[in-house]
Amino acid sequence: MPMYGLPPGLVNPPRPLPEEDDGEELPWTGKLGPAPGTLILVLIFLAAFAVYYFANWKQLSFLWRIG
Amino acid sequence: MRWIHRVCPVTGLKIDRQADLLIRAHGVAATVALLIGGIAAVLVLLTRWQAVHLLDAVWFYRILTVHGLTMLIFFILFFEMAVLYFTGPVLLNSRVPAPRVGWAAFALMVAGAVLAEWMMWTGRADVLLSSYVPLRAHPLYYLGIILFAVGALIVTFQFFASLVVAKRERTYEGSVPLITFGAATAAIIAVITLGHGAGIYIPTFLWSLGLMDVDPQIYRMVWWALGHASQQVNVAAMVSVWYLLGALTVGSVVLNEKISRTAFVLYILFISLASAHHLLVDPGFGPAWKVVNTSYFMYMAVLASMLHGFTVPAGVEVGQRLRGYTQGLFGWIRRAPWGDPGFSSLVLSVVVFGFVGGITGVTIGTEQINMIVHNTLRVPGHFHATVVSGTAMAFMGLTYYLIPLIFRKKIAFWPLAKWQPYLFAGGMLFFSIFMSFAGGFAVPRRHWDITFSNAPFDLQFSPAVDLVMGVMAVGGLVAAVGGALYILITVWSVFFGEPIREGELSNAHVRPAAGAGESATAVA
Numbered sequence: 001m002p003m004y005g006l007p008p009g010l011v012n013p014p015r016p017l018p019e020e021d022d023g024e025e026l027p028w029t030g031k032l033g034p035a036p037g038t039l040i041l042v043l044i045f046l047a048a049f050a051v052y053y054f055a056n057w058k059q060l061s062f063l064w065r066i067g
Numbered sequence: 068m069r070w071i072h073r074v075c076p077v078t079g080l081k082i083d084r085q086a087d088l089l090i091r092a093h094g095v096a097a098t099v100a101l102l103i104g105g106i107a108a109v110l111v112l113l114t115r116w117q118a119v120h121l122l123d124a125v126w127f128y129r130i131l132t133v134h135g136l137t138m139l140i141f142f143i144l145f146f147e148m149a150v151l152y153f154t155g156p157v158l159l160n161s162r163v164p165a166p167r168v169g170w171a172a173f174a175l176m177v178a179g180a181v182l183a184e185w186m187m188w189t190g191r192a193d194v195l196l197s198s199y200v201p202l203r204a205h206p207l208y209y210l211g212i213i214l215f216a217v218g219a220l221i222v223t224f225q226f227f228a229s230l231v232v233a234k235r236e237r238t239y240e241g242s243v244p245l246i247t248f249g250a251a252t253a254a255i256i257a258v259i260t261l262g263h264g265a266g267i268y269i270p271t272f273l274w275s276l277g278l279m280d281v282d283p284q285i286y287r288m289v290w291w292a293l294g295h296a297s298q299q300v301n302v303a304a305m306v307s308v309w310y311l312l313g314a315l316t317v318g319s320v321v322l323n324e325k326i327s328r329t330a331f332v333l334y335i336l337f338i339s340l341a342s343a344h345h346l347l348v349d350p351g352f353g354p355a356w357k358v359v360n361t362s363y364f365m366y367m368a369v370l371a372s373m374l375h376g377f378t379v380p381a382g383v384e385v386g387q388r389l390r391g392y393t394q395g396l397f398g399w400i401r402r403a404p405w406g407d408p409g410f411s412s413l414v415l416s417v418v419v420f421g422f423v424g425g426i427t428g429v430t431i432g433t434e435q436i437n438m439i440v441h442n443t444l445r446v447p448g449h450f451h452a453t454v455v456s457g458t459a460m461a462f463m464g465l466t467y468y469l470i471p472l473i474f475r476k477k478i479a480f481w482p483l484a485k486w487q488p489y490l491f492a493g494g495m496l497f498f499s500i501f502m503s504f505a506g507g508f509a510v511p512r513r514h515w516d517i518t519f520s521n522a523p524f525d526l527q528f529s530p531a532v533d534l535v536m537g538v539m540a541v542g543g544l545v546a547a548v549g550g551a552l553y554i555l556i557t558v559w560s561v562f563f564g565e566p567i568r569e570g571e572l573s574n575a576h577v578r579p580a581a582g583a584g585e586s587a588t589a590v591a
Binding site: 004005006007008009010011013014015016017026028034035036037038040041042045048049052053056057059060063064 | 077315316317318320322376377380381384385386388389390393396397399400404406407408409410421422426427429430436439440467468471472477478479481507508509529564565567571572
């Protein structure tokens with residue numbers, strides 16, 4: 001239960017996980033690995049990088065003409 | 068000698084009384100610095116916004132100097148010293164090896180900061196943060212910075228000593244926790260940084276007294292090994308705080324210890340060399356030196372940030388999924404505690420640092436682009452996204468946990484605290500993006516008046532610049548409101564806040580020392 005003035009992580013902390021590794025694959029793990037959502041976010045980041053990189057050259061080439 | 072400590076009800080860690088007090092002192096000093104630097108930020112912003120153009124030229128450059136030094140050096144380093152005391156003696160269940168030395172170092176840092184502030188506010192150091200020779204400030208300005216740097220250096224050595232003491236007294240098992248490891252890399256980079264600071268500020272101090280000469284090109288080279296490397300201390304400390312916040316807020320796991328630790332080591336090896344990108348347009352260095360340092364070496368440091376940029380959110384995802392939030396690709400993030408300012412600060416810090424700060428940084432680290440955008444607003448647009456939206460945002464998020472854990476007070480104005488990270492990060496997002504745009508239109512940085520009134524020449528910018536600068540200013544003001552809220556909340560909580568009563572905190576013994584406790588080796 002959240003308490004006024006205290007972060008949830010202190011009054012209702014995350015449930016501890018089992019210490020030992022039984023070596024079994026995690027139930028949700030598929031082709032995208034154990035963190036599929038993060039992998040998609042990383043691909044979005046790479047796409048943003050590519051868009052920014054080329055948009056940057058385009059903008060600068062318009063603003064700074066040679067000749 | 069009897070060791071005075073208390074046991075934290077949440078983490079189960081033994082908190083050394085002296086570490087507790089030193090964290091409080093450095094935290095309060097950081098907040099005071101943030102207040103001064105924040106006021107200066109608003110004054111600078113309202114002058115750069117041509118529609119307002121608040122300050123005259125003399126006061127603009129004076130306040131810009133105050134803003135740069137107070138924020139980038141005093142605020143950040145005071146907070147980082149608090150982080151070192153937390154990740155050293157506290158997380159290792161140990162003690163401060165030499166408390167009196169710690170207090171002497173703190174006194175040196177405060178004295179140095181006060182001295183430098185006094186010189187700046189009284190107009191005897193209108194030299195901007197970089198204080199390029201032959202711009203000359205009053206000798207006491209340089210002395211102030213030297214004292215501050217020596218104090219910070221002593222704290223870093225105290226941190227290393229605390230690692231030795233904890234190891235010798237067997238206060239932890241196995242390797243040091245990942246967060247402490249990250250803080251150790253920050254401390255190593257700090258030693259490199261502060262060594263360069265001493266290497267350049269001591270000769271410059273003597274030069275200001277008329278006792279020796281300093282070559283401007285040598286000054287630039289050595290100064291940037293302080294000026295930029297100090298921001299790499301921030302990066303390493305910030306990433307450590309990311310791991311800590313992930314563990315505290317959602318119980319994130321460390322996906323792969325070796326990868327995360329290797330990424331921290333990459334920072335030590337390459338990030339200081341990458342400071343050479345400040346010298347890309349300098350005539351005194353050959354192209355091979357520039358390219359090797361700013362391409363190959365810088366990209367190794369960027370690789371480290373990209374590794375952390377993957378492992379931190381992936382650790383959150385796996386931690387959430389292991390606790391049952393397995394629905395779809397993004398169920399884990401939809402069900403995350405978005406009302407927890409610690410968690411929202413973590414996410415916003417990662418996103419703005421990576422998407423805006425990271426991408427713009429790599430782009431302007433390219434020599435051809437650097438030749439075009441050097442000394443334009445593109446540069447501060449980049450580093451406001453990294454240092455402010457990244458580092459300061461992460462530190463703000465950590466504060467919401469340090470106040471209950473260390474000061475043992477509740478967070479005042481809790482509903483405002485939940486919104487504060489969004490306000491601050493949202494404002495900074497607009498501010499830094501539109502500042503970068505303005506730089507693309509060649510608007511210079513560190514410039515009082517871009518209309519060049521009374522100048523013998525006329526320079527017209529694109530009409531879009533007025534709009535871009537206006538949006539930048541509104542974003543900056545929104546962020547300033549977010550920053551002011553943070554100061555109000557933290558100061559009120561610490562000095563007038565409601566103490567936490569016995570039993571109000573969970574005694575679940577959360578392990579913030581990720582790496583010592585929960586690990587995702589199960590996943591690897």
